[in-house]
Amino acid sequence: MPDQATVDNRNILQRYQDYRTRRFLKYEQNWATSLPRWRTRRRRRSLVLAVALSFLVMATTAVLCAVGFKTAALLWLPACALFFPAWIALQIASGRQGDAPEAALDEFEIAQRNSARSIGLTLTQYLMLIPIAYLLIGSIHGLGPGEDVAYAGALMVLTVLLIGGCSPAMILAWVRPDPVAED
Template sequence: MTAATEPSTLLERYQAYRVKRWLAREKQLTGMLPGWRTRGRRRALVVTVVVALTALFVTGVLCAFGLEWAALFAGLSALVFLPSWTMLRIVSHAQDDAPAETLDELEMAQRETARSIGLTITQTLCVLPVVYVIWSGALFPEADAFRTAYAGGVMILATLLAGGCAPAMILAWSTPDPEPEG
């Protein structure tokens, strides 16, 4: 690199670092889980992630109705969510979080569309649990504060994760199978 092309601002240096780190991670993960890179397997992972997040949200709802034993399902859904989400990110090349410099125009357009949908999902899904947290204390002051906070927190966590994971899930669901090498 010459002095004229070196990143000069903090933001440019950070972006250059992100690109370098993403390319290194992509190189590491390229050969992992080759049998899971088909569209059908990616879709199965997307469904698994959605089921785990739905179970997490339902856990919050059940806890809101006073079923303390339902809190155990939060841990179980996390045990399903974390590995399936990690696998989904690996097999979809983490395109939803890739630096712009590593994507072509079509990939960039698809990523931006998926991110926009993810933001809409986040905003839409978070309304219900936030309203629950706000209004449960105002309308039912005698309600157990711990139960209300736990249930609301679990529901908000589930909806935030759903919206945050949505771009990767959309891209993994809609991306065609990779071209055979040869």
């Protein structure tokens, strides 16, 4: 027989999952009619490309900072100016399927979401080796002043975490077919 703490933990987790599902369905209903023209596969793919382009600018900024261009950090601002609206529009247009709770999805959607999340985690783990190597080598061999190495490393880590965190939604937005038109 399970002890009381185990039962309470399951209840807490189940209550939290129920809350997440209710909140997700509420917001899904609120945003269901937003950006109707952006819900096609072609438009979602253009949003995915815009988010990917912002990641490219972020990564380039991190590399430029790593090689010593002090003013390169200003490139982070246009990257964010592109990322935030594109990411918000992508989340709305794709129905936030990348982070949807299990109870809000059918079996096929759960399988797709879990596969995309697995790819996102793998991508994060492999890409994270780049800033780790840079920080290790930079701190051992003194590639520049300590704050330059730390700043460039932080930009690299932030970029990799954003790529990994956003990739499930990007993958799902890219592969999902156009929604079926309702009469």
